[in-house]
Amino acid sequence: MKNKLIALAVTLLLGGSQVWAQAQQPVTASAAPVKIGYTNMEYILQNMPESKDITNQITIQRTQLEKQFQDMSKEFQDKLxxxxxxxxxxxDLIRADKEKELQGLQQRIQEFQANSSTQLQNKYNQLVNPVMQKIQKNVDDVAKENGYTFVFNLDAGSGTIPVLLYAPEENNITDLVFKKMNVPIPSKQAAQPATQPNTNAAKPAAPAPTKKN
Known part of the structure; x- marks a missing residue:
């Protein structure tokens, strides 16, 4: 009976030792592999079929703003x-009235200059946002279908230090996005200027301020 108790105690000790040894082993999670891709949203936008229409509409509005500015400037110069x-x-009464009229017209011109850039930018955003949403949806679909965990926008840091400093070409999903949208793949992927409206073109120099004698 004594021998049986000793054997049982040894068995329990050995079993406890194994549990303790297993508890000391580092826990390794079976995490899924991370796959990182990248693309250039601005480049895709510039090569979308809608891009030409966006550029045309921005050009038309900019031309209209420039014409309005020229008409206002001519009116000011003629009255001056x-x-x-x-x-x-x-x-003295008529002179003061004329000067007030000129100052009011000059103020209107300055306000027009300040608002013209905002009008162009708002128009651009109105036209571009639906296209960017379409591109984003297809980027999401391509990422899911090809097992990408993260996708970076290559031009997100343009103008300063880019977000993505190095990446292998095989991780570039741009052509996959073009294929997903049935858009012809451009023959050469080169960096291109942003398709932003040239707001400065609608802001000629303001007329010289009037002077009281």
Whole structure:
């Protein structure tokens, strides 16, 4: 009976030792492999069929704004010339009224300049946002279908330090996105300027301020 108790105790000790040894082993999670891809959203946008129409509409609005500015400037210059030509014969009351009119017109021109850039940018966003949402959806689909865990936008840091400093070409999903959207793959993937509206073109120099004599 004594021998049986000793044998049982040894068995329990050995079993406890094995459990303790297993508890000391590092826990290794069976994590899925990380697959990282990248693309260039601006480059895709520039090669979308909608891009040409966006550029045309922005050009039309910019031309309209420039025409409005030119008309306002001409009106100001004509009234200023008439004021300068006839101010010597004007009464103080009429002179003050003309100067007030010129100052008001000049203020309207300056406000127009300030608002024209915002109008162009808002128009651009209105046209581009639906296309970017379409591109994003297809990027999501390509990433899921090809097992990518993360996808970086290559031009996200343009103008400063890029977000992605190095990546192998086989991780570039741009062509896969073009295929997904049935858009012809451009013959050469080269960095291109952003398709942003040229807001400065609608902001010519303001007329010179009026001077009181």
């Amino acid at each position: 010339a008439a004021y300068e030509k006839g101010q010597a014969q004007m009464s």
